[in-house]
Amino acid sequence: MTNRQIVIAELPSDALTPEHFRMTETAMPEPGEGEVLLRVILLSIDAANRSWMKGATYRAAVQAGDAMPTYAICEVMASNSPRLSVGDVVAAEATWSDYITLPAHQAQKLPKVPQLSNLMSVYGIAGKTAYHGLISIGQPVAGETVLVSAAAGSVGAYVGQIAKALGCRVVGIAGGPEKCKWVQEELGFDACVDYREGGMSRALAEACPDGADVYFDNVGGKVLESALNVMNEKGRVVCCGAISQYDTDAPSGPRNLPGAIVVKRLRMEGFIVMDFARNDAKCLRALQHWVASGQIKVTEDIVEGLENAPAALIGLLAGDNKGKRMVRVAADPS
Structure with missing residues (x-):
C-alpha cells in the first residue's frame, strides 16, 4: 500500500x-x-x-x-x-x-x-485566531467601530461577527461587490468596502464617519495604508496576516508608517494564534455561546x-x- x-x-x-x-x-x-x-x-x-x-x-x-x-x-x-x-x-x-x-x-x-x-x-484555527486577536490585542469596547480586512475570509468573517456580538459597529473590506453584499447581508456587517474599486481611502472614510477604533489586518500593503488613515487616536491595529504580500516578488509596505502611528498614537501588534493557547478554553466557551445564539454563522x-x-x-x-x-x-x- x-x-x-x-x-x-x-x-x-x-x-x-x-x-x-x-x-x-x-x-x-x-x-x-x-x-x-x-x-x-x-x-x-x-x-x-x-x-x-x-x-x-x-x-x-x-x-x-x-x-x-x-x-x-x-x-x-x-x-x-x-x-x-x-x-x-x-x-x-x-x-x-x-x-x-x-x-x-x-x-x-x-x-x-x-x-x-x-x-x-469556528472551533479551530480560524475561530481561535479571530477571537484571540480581536479580544486580547484589539480590546474592543461596545460602541466602538471595528474595521476588518479580508472580511469574507476564514478569520475576518469571525472577527466581524464577534465584534457585532460585543456591541461594536463593524465595517469590512472585501474584494468585489458580491462578496461585500454577502458580508453585509449574511454576516451582519454594518458596511463593507470593495478594495478592488478605486478611491478606497475615500470609501473607508465614508464607511467610518466617526473613524475606526480597532483595525484587524489580514492583508497588509495598500489596504493597511488606507485603513491607518481612518484610525482614531489611541486606536489598536491587530496584525494577523499580509496576504497581499505573499504571492509576489515585489512586496510593498504602507507609505504612512511610522508617521500615522506617531501622530495618532496608535498601538500596532502582531500575533500568531498559539500565543494565546492558555486562553483556548475561554475562547471556545464564548464561540460555542455565539454559535448557539445565532450571533455567529459558520x-x-x-x-x-x-x-x-x-x-x-x-x-x-x-x-x-x-x-x-x-x-x-x-x-x-x-
Whole structure:
C-alpha cells in the first residue's frame, strides 16, 4: 500500500502556479516507538502556506522537495503509545498526504462534535485566531467601530461577527461587490468596502464617519495604508496576516508608517494564534455561546480531494473563498 503526498517541485519567485507542486507516492509510513499512524481527514488551507515558501517565519522555511506542511484533523489508525488509541480524532501538524506518522505527544485529541469540520473552522484555527486577536490585542469596547480586512475570509468573517456580538459597529473590506453584499447581508456587517474599486481611502472614510477604533489586518500593503488613515487616536491595529504580500516578488509596505502611528498614537501588534493557547478554553466557551445564539454563522469552504490542494491554495490567494477553506482528503470516521 502506498501513500500519496504533494511536495514542492520548485520554490516560486512570484505568483504560485500548479507547476510548483508535484504529486508523489511513497511507501506507507510505519509508526515507531511512541508514535502513531494518522489518516488525514481535513487539511487547513491558509495564506501562511505561501509565506512559508518565501523563507523562515515563526517556523522553518519550506524547501523544494519538502511535503507541504499543514494543520490537519486526522484519525489514529495505529498507535504505539498509551496516549492515543485507534479511532481517536486528533489535530496535528501534518503534510499534504494521505497518511503521516508522528510522536503521539505532538497530536492533540479532539472532542466529539456533531460536525467534524467545525473543529477546523469556528472551533479551530480560524475561530481561535479571530477571537484571540480581536479580544486580547484589539480590546474592543461596545460602541466602538471595528474595521476588518479580508472580511469574507476564514478569520475576518469571525472577527466581524464577534465584534457585532460585543456591541461594536463593524465595517469590512472585501474584494468585489458580491462578496461585500454577502458580508453585509449574511454576516451582519454594518458596511463593507470593495478594495478592488478605486478611491478606497475615500470609501473607508465614508464607511467610518466617526473613524475606526480597532483595525484587524489580514492583508497588509495598500489596504493597511488606507485603513491607518481612518484610525482614531489611541486606536489598536491587530496584525494577523499580509496576504497581499505573499504571492509576489515585489512586496510593498504602507507609505504612512511610522508617521500615522506617531501622530495618532496608535498601538500596532502582531500575533500568531498559539500565543494565546492558555486562553483556548475561554475562547471556545464564548464561540460555542455565539454559535448557539445565532450571533455567529459558520461558513466553510471545503474542496474535495488531496490532488486539489494546490488549486485550493492558489484560489485562496486570489480571494475566491468564503469562510474557512480546507481540503477533504478522506471521509469522516463513521
